[in-house]
Amino acid sequence: MEAQYADRFPQVYDRYWLPYPRRIGAALRELHQKLAPDAERRMLDVGCGTGIVTAAFQQDGYEVTGVDISAAMLARARERLGAAATLIQADASDFQLEQRFPLAVSTYDIPNHIGDLDRIRSYLKCVYAAVSPGGWFVFDVATLTGLRSINNAQVRETEDAILLYRGALDEAAGRGIYRISGVTRAPDGRYDRFQVTITNYVVPIDRLLDLVREVGWQEPYLATTSDLTTPLVDVDTALAEQPRVFVICRHP
Ligand SMILES: C[S@@+](CC[C@H](N)C(=O)[O-])C[C@H]1O[C@@H](n2cnc3c(N)ncnc32)[C@H](O)[C@@H]1O
Secondary structure, three states: OHHHHOOOHHHHHHHHOOHHHHHHHHHHHHHHHHHOOOOOOEEEEEOOOOOHHHHHHHOOOOEEEEEEOOHHHHHHHHHHHOOOOEEEEOEOOEOOOOOOEEEEEEOOOHHHHHOOHHHHHHHHHHHHHHEEEEEEEEEEEEOHHHHHHHOEEEEEEEOOEEEEEEEEEEOOOOEEEEEEEEEEEOOOOOEEEEEEEEEEEOOOHHHHHHHHHHHOOEEEEEEEOOEOOOOOOOHHHHHHHOOEEEEEEEOO
């Protein structure tokens, strides 16, 4: 797993993947202030990557903690968040923290990275243990519709990178693999070869919600990425149309 997000990937991630986490970081901060206006300003970001969402909270005065499996992503998060952030290299389905948090978030398809439902159950349990009573957990998950966009091939060419993206989703096997390869510009101006292969797993949303309840989270609701406060009513239509949805749930 670590190898998936190693080397030059943080640079490429921040170049191409930044808009969604930046937008959703601001939306999550607003959501928390609506759900728990009096809560302490401390948060945990599980699968924090380069810390884009984490930074949205930090900029609003939150004390932030990030967990990620990739040392390379955490190194970039450290540059972004500075010494005040607590950053921990750990597997999201196997970690334990001393502190508990009034809010945990986890964005950009972390359950789809984690794998099968047993590992996802462990992830939900680890986060449960890290959230204080009455606290919230807000995370997104890619739908099958979203994962179908893995079936794609495209070239992106900019001043600092030429990247070829190729992917294929095997729906019967419940997983998709995509490869990004090409060259990126190093700090010394030369171009380095770059390649990552990333696996995303299909996560059935009804089974995910069963696990959320089984672990102890209360009153989970689904929402779209453009409106986190309104529980989805027509879930089937949303799952058919949206690339990802949010699960919002509370620690009893
Ligand atoms: C698509 S990035 C999302 C990063 C960040 N949440 C954001 O929204 O920008 C996925 C992140 O999940 C991390 N990741 C994947 N599997 C993980 C696992 N089992 N435990 C912890 N982190 C994991 C990767 O290292 C990567 O940083």
